Amino acid sequence: MRILVTGGAGYVGSASVEKFLEAGHDVTVLDDLSTGHRAAVAAGAALEVVSYGDRDAVQRILEGRRIDAVLHCGAKSIVGESMSDPAKYYRENVAGGVALLEAMRVARVNRIVFSSTAATYGMPDRTPISETDPVRPINAYGETKRSVEGAIRWYGHCYGLRSVILRYFNVAGATRDHGECHVPETHLIPNVLAAAEDGRELNLFGDDYPTPDGTCVRDYIHVEDLASAHLLALEATAPDDIRTGPQSGPCEPLICNLGNGSGFSNRQIVAASEIVVGHPIKVKIGPRRAGDPPVLVASSARATEVLGWRPAHTDLVEIIGSAWAWRTANPAGYRD
Numbered sequence: 001m002r003i004l005v006t007g008g009a010g011y012v013g014s015a016s017v018e019k020f021l022e023a024g025h026d027v028t029v030l031d032d033l034s035t036g037h038r039a040a041v042a043a044g045a046a047l048e049v050v051s052y053g054d055r056d057a058v059q060r061i062l063e064g065r066r067i068d069a070v071l072h073c074g075a076k077s078i079v080g081e082s083m084s085d086p087a088k089y090y091r092e093n094v095a096g097g098v099a100l101l102e103a104m105r106v107a108r109v110n111r112i113v114f115s116s117t118a119a120t121y122g123m124p125d126r127t128p129i130s131e132t133d134p135v136r137p138i139n140a141y142g143e144t145k146r147s148v149e150g151a152i153r154w155y156g157h158c159y160g161l162r163s164v165i166l167r168y169f170n171v172a173g174a175t176r177d178h179g180e181c182h183v184p185e186t187h188l189i190p191n192v193l194a195a196a197e198d199g200r201e202l203n204l205f206g207d208d209y210p211t212p213d214g215t216c217v218r219d220y221i222h223v224e225d226l227a228s229a230h231l232l233a234l235e236a237t238a239p240d241d242i243r244t245g246p247q248s249g250p251c252e253p254l255i256c257n258l259g260n261g262s263g264f265s266n267r268q269i270v271a272a273s274e275i276v277v278g279h280p281i282k283v284k285i286g287p288r289r290a291g292d293p294p295v296l297v298a299s300s301a302r303a304t305e306v307l308g309w310r311p312a313h314t315d316l317v318e319i320i321g322s323a324w325a326w327r328t329a330n331p332a333g334y335r336d
């Protein structure tokens with residue numbers, strides 16, 4: 001397959017590019033490097049530094065490189081920023097996302113896998129969350145992802161776009177060559193490891209939730225397992241694959257949650273990190289953060305049943321160990 005990966009210089013995208021190249025595919029990364037890194041793009045992939053919101057440029061790239069399918073990983077994805085500057089999120093994620101779909105329509109590329117998020121569910125009524133549960137985002141980030149899901153759905157109905165929408169929970173860990181390097185970093189595991197490195201106190205948001213140890217419980221998926229799911233999802237968009245619709249006519253997105261199947265509390269993350277780094281990590285308990293549900297855990301039963309996907313790295317110490325190994329090998333992150 002000739003695959004275009006938007007956001008392929010970012011955390012999730014770069015690990016997937018590595019996997020696609022290993023599987024023998026031809027990969028083009030399309031990234032504006034706004035939060036990604038040139039050095040994160042594997043040597044075997046081509047890099048086009050452009051925004052996926054530039055419809056004409058994207059169309060030229062799709063046609064010029066004869067792309068078969070798109071993995072759309074590029075996005076703005078910081079919840080707090082989406083609440084202080086929602087216009088940026090609508091411009092980038094929604095307007096940019098529709099420009100990408102338009103470029104694909106004109107260039108007749110009709111296969112897409114979309115990186116969506118658990119944030120589309122908002123405050124769930126039950127756990128584990130399944131794909132049929134209500135989608136009610138409580139922040140602008142989740143809402144913009146829901147909007148793009150909707151656009152993909154209508155492009156499927158009206159133009160026959162074949163799609164898989166993957167709603168991931170918390171992504172964690174690293175491959176040997178690709179790890180997490182965000183500024184600012186808002187994710188728990190890299191922040192715990194940063195606290196382990198420099199001895200600063202880590203702030204946990206609340207320990208009075210109705211969970212076994214009082215701290216929030218989240219579902220962590222290894223970035224390598226996500227990359228495997230991306231490959232299976234791209235394969236499911238093949239023209240003769242009934243999982244994403246008939247050979248011609250209206251298509252319905254295949255929507256799958258991706259999680260580890262079990263949740264870990266914030267305190268369990270700290271305890272597993274202490275095992276990995278080999279010393280205690282200082283923690284202080286702060287107030288709860290607005291809009292944090294006590295438990296967010298995915299049912300990934302559909303991804304297993306329909307895509308044949310099973311996470312291979314579910315052990316927390318292993319997941320955090322891979323993130324730590326990448327950090328210690330790359331203490332300054334990516335060089336550019």
Ligand SMILES: NC(=O)c1ccc[n+]([C@@H]2O[C@H](COP(=O)([O-])OP(=O)(O)OC[C@H]3O[C@@H](n4cnc5c(N)ncnc54)[C@H](O)[C@@H]3O)[C@@H](O)[C@H]2O)c1
Nearest residue numbers: 007009010011012031032034035036051052074075077171
């Ligand atoms: N990391 C997680 O825990 C997590 C969880 C759920 C969903 N997601 C989704 O996964 C995707 C990847 O997340 P990530 O953690 O790798 O983020 P990231 O910021 O590391 O990567 C995003 C990449 O997209 C690029 N980008 C942003 N806007 C662009 C534009 N207009 N044109 C071209 N490139 C653009 C950035 O430069 C960056 O390389 C996002 O869509 C995010 O919403 C991530």
